[in-house]
Each structure stands twice: as C-alpha cells, then as structure tokens.
Amino acid sequence: MEIKKCIQFNGHDIFLIPGMNSDFLLYAPTLRTLLKIRDRFALRISENGLSQGVTDKGVRAVVLLLERSLKDAIKPFPMHQRKSKFFHLAIGLTKDCTLGCLYCHANAGKREEMPVELLYKTIHYAFETARKDNLKGINISFAVGGEPTTNWELFTSCIRRIKESEIQYGVSVHLSMTTNGYYGPNKRLFVAEHVHSVLLSLDGSPEIQNYHRPSLSGKESYPVVRDSALFFIKNVRSFAIRATISNHSVKKMPEIVEFFSREFGNQYHLVFEPLVPLGRATVNTHNISEPRQDEFVDYYIQAKELGQKLGIEIRTSAANHRRLVTSFCGAMSIPSFTVTTKGIVTTCERDIEVENFFSVFRNGIACF
Ligand code: SF4
Incomplete structure (x- = not known):
C-alpha cells in the first residue's frame, strides 16, 4: 500500500507530505496541527485511517491529539x-x-x-x-x-x-x-x-x-x-x-x-x-x-x-x-470569467484547453 496524500478526519483534510530523510509532515491546516513523523508511521496512518475505532496504538494517539484540536478548528468559510x-x-x-x-x-x-x-x-x-x-x-x-x-x-x-x-x-x-x-x-x-x-x-x-x-x-x-x-x-x-x-x-x-x-x-x-x-x-x-x-x-x-x-x-x-x-x-473561489481565443469560457487561465472547469457553463460555450 502507498502512503496517502490526504486523509479525512471529522470533515477536516489531513495531509501527509513527504519531507527529507524518510520524514513526513502530518499537516492538518484547519486543526492548526503539524507533526513530523517517520515514513513507516505515515504508512500505518494510511493503512488504518484516522477513525475513533482504530486499534493501532500509535495511530490512536494521533487520533486523540486531533480530537483535542477540534475545539480550536477553523470553521468552514461560508x-x-x-x-x-x-x-x-x-x-x-x-x-x-x-x-x-x-x-x-x-x-x-x-x-x-x-x-x-x-x-x-x-x-x-x-x-x-x-x-x-x-x-x-x-x-x-x-x-x-x-x-x-x-x-x-x-x-x-x-x-x-x-x-x-x-x-x-x-x-x-x-x-x-x-x-x-x-x-x-x-x-x-x-x-x-x-x-x-x-x-x-x-x-x-x-x-x-x-x-x-x-x-x-x-x-x-x-x-x-x-x-x-x-x-x-x-x-x-x-x-x-x-x-x-x-x-x-x-x-x-x-x-x-x-x-x-x-x-x-x-x-x-x-x-x-x-x-x-x-x-x-x-x-x-x-x-x-x-x-x-x-x-x-x-x-x-x-x-x-x-x-x-x-x-x-x-x-x-x-x-x-x-x-x-x-x-x-x-479559480474555484472567485471565480474568474476567463474567455479563450475561441470564445470558450473557463474559470482557470491554466485550463486553456478547457478540460477541467468547463462543465458549469453549457458545454463550455460562452453564450453572450
Ligand atoms: S511562457 Fe514564454 S513562450 Fe509561453 S506565452 Fe509566456 S513568454 Fe510566451
């Protein structure tokens, strides 16, 4: 099994970011938590997930830490x-x-x-x-x-x-x-x-x-x-x-x-x-x-x-x-009304072939 890039915990994104010398960062931005962990432990977290019922003792400790962080969690922005x-x-x-x-x-x-x-x-x-x-x-x-x-x-x-x-x-x-x-x-x-x-x-x-x-x-x-x-x-x-x-x-x-x-x-x-x-x-x-x-x-x-x-x-x-x-x-939060040379509307200027963001507009065609 591979180390996952992102795991969910109570609706919050927990990122596992590769560092140097077999280190990983466990980063929970909305829980204001950052941990330095070994790659073996990142793999155990990936395998077990971060749920309350997890049996792995080490992973359980991380779950408890994250639970304590919930009271300081940053609320989703309306x-x-x-x-x-x-x-x-x-x-x-x-x-x-x-x-x-x-x-x-x-x-x-x-x-x-x-x-x-x-x-x-x-x-x-x-x-x-x-x-x-x-x-x-x-x-x-x-x-x-x-x-x-x-x-x-x-x-x-x-x-x-x-x-x-x-x-x-x-x-x-x-x-x-x-x-x-x-x-x-x-x-x-x-x-x-x-x-x-x-x-x-x-x-x-x-x-x-x-x-x-x-x-x-x-x-x-x-x-x-x-x-x-x-x-x-x-x-x-x-x-x-x-x-x-x-x-x-x-x-x-x-x-x-x-x-x-x-x-x-x-x-x-x-x-x-x-x-x-x-x-x-x-x-x-x-x-x-x-x-x-x-x-x-x-x-x-x-x-x-x-x-x-x-x-x-x-x-x-x-x-x-x-x-x-x-x-x-x-691209997702404003969004930008981007019109390409062919008159196709997208919301991301890097999406010039309109492969990712077109579906919110009718087939990506700008209708003026
Ligand atoms: S990256 Fe270089 S080649 Fe491409 S549009 Fe910009 S200036 Fe032109």
Whole structure:
C-alpha cells in the first residue's frame, strides 16, 4: 500500500507530505496541527485511517491529539461570503508569442487570435454584468494563452475599448497583465500608461533567462527584458518580477536575488514560482523540468532571508505567510470569467484547453 496524500478526519483534510530523510509532515491546516513523523508511521496512518475505532496504538494517539484540536478548528468559510464584489475577467487575446520558452505552459506559438467581435462582446458582457449586479468594479487580466502584446493592434484596440466602456458605464477597472517584456520603448510606454499592475516574467541572470526564455529564433532575450524591467520599475504603479524556477535554476535562487538587487535595486516584488509541467514542459523534459520540492523550499527560504536583508519582498503562491487563505487560487473561489481565443469560457487561465472547469457553463460555450 502507498502512503496517502490526504486523509479525512471529522470533515477536516489531513495531509501527509513527504519531507527529507524518510520524514513526513502530518499537516492538518484547519486543526492548526503539524507533526513530523517517520515514513513507516505515515504508512500505518494510511493503512488504518484516522477513525475513533482504530486499534493501532500509535495511530490512536494521533487520533486523540486531533480530537483535542477540534475545539480550536477553523470553521468552514461560508460560500456567500466568498462572493466577490468585483467582476473578474481574463481575456485570451492570442496563442502566439514572441518568445519560445522551453517550458511554456500554454505551448504558445500558434497563429490563433480572438476575433475582434468576440473581444468586444466579452468586454460588453463584463460591463453589463458589473452594472446589473451593482458590483464595485471589474478586474481585467490577460493571463490566458500566449503573450498579450504579440498582436499589437488587437492588444491596443482591446485596451481602448475597455477605457471607453469604463467611461460609458461608470464602472471602474483595474487592469493587470503578465508579460514577457520582449519589446521596445513605444510598447513599454503604452503598457505603463494603461496597465495598473504588471508582472514581468524574467527568470534570473542572462545565463538563466536566455536558456529558459530564448526568442523564437533562439536569440537571447535578457537585454531587451532587462530594459523593460528598468522602465516598468520607474513607471508602473504596481510592478513585480516573476521568476520561474526549474531544475537548472533552483539552487541559484539566492544568487538571483543578489543579481536582481544589483541590476534593479529593490523597488519591486519578486515572485518565485516552481515550473509547472504543462504544455511544452511536458515534451522538453530532457532540457528542463520542475525543481525538486525540497530543494525549492530550502533555496526559497534562503532567498527570502536574503531578500529581507536587501529590502526586496519575495513571495511564492505556494506559501502565504501573511494570512490564512480559504483556497489555493481564485479559480474555484472567485471565480474568474476567463474567455479563450475561441470564445470558450473557463474559470482557470491554466485550463486553456478547457478540460477541467468547463462543465458549469453549457458545454463550455460562452453564450453572450
Ligand atoms: S511562457 Fe509566456 S513568454 Fe514564454 S513562450 Fe509561453 S506565452 Fe510566451
């Protein structure tokens, strides 16, 4: 029998997480309990389960401990309180891109774009809904598929239509985008003038960036993206750098912090995310793969401590130290109204082929 990843105890999730040297963590987040156990004991828990009637003495002790934790348990968060006061719209403008990242989750590089009519109807729907439901505003992002600025005409006409609608409906908009920054001064200026929050993908020193994120023709991308970073730091209201961490770069995380500190100072957030084996990363496995979990954790902690000394705030979505979250991401709890280039609606921007979240909408087809 294998060690289970998650076991139920009185309606609470109990996770068994592999650690180092045959250790496991038994983690009961809603019971505020964390235990370090041996792998043999994790196996016994998996075999016996965590019920009151368990006969294994050691496992019974864990059950008693968890029972005592029940009085401090965090109550399930009522769904109606999760309802957002904002409409969350994510637009998939294109599946094309100017870079050829080895690990591209979207497998970008296809000449597939959202038709303008569909784009305008999508924007119209968001504003109509926000007004009808008396929402506080609309959050709009472009985190679906390829690089949103690839078709510059489509991108700028999208922004213009959003700005016109903002005035027409009297509904405020917050625009955010993740971008590869592989473009020149005019485009940087337009982005900085219109987008409130920019997350720039830049994986580290030239050596790391050029290997992870070459141009389509295999050229180095670092010099252009560095210039975008320098410009956005000064000119964008909310700016962060996102570095995807692979098996190649995981041990260099503290070096990346030092390098960015020298290149860019400290007036931005730095987000480290482990590579997710999706899209191109599933076929390029001989060149690149996800980092080992334990290494990511070790080097992330070192990088974070160094960031504190250098005045750079470092984050990762896998560990939020500041608040208790009720869900890992917004896909299930907000949810986001994500429209793909083909007009299919999903709630997760990573679900670009709409395989996981489509069924809440009629066959995944957006009906405007
Ligand atoms: S990861 Fe982003 S920048 Fe890189 S190829 Fe994919 S869409 Fe383009």
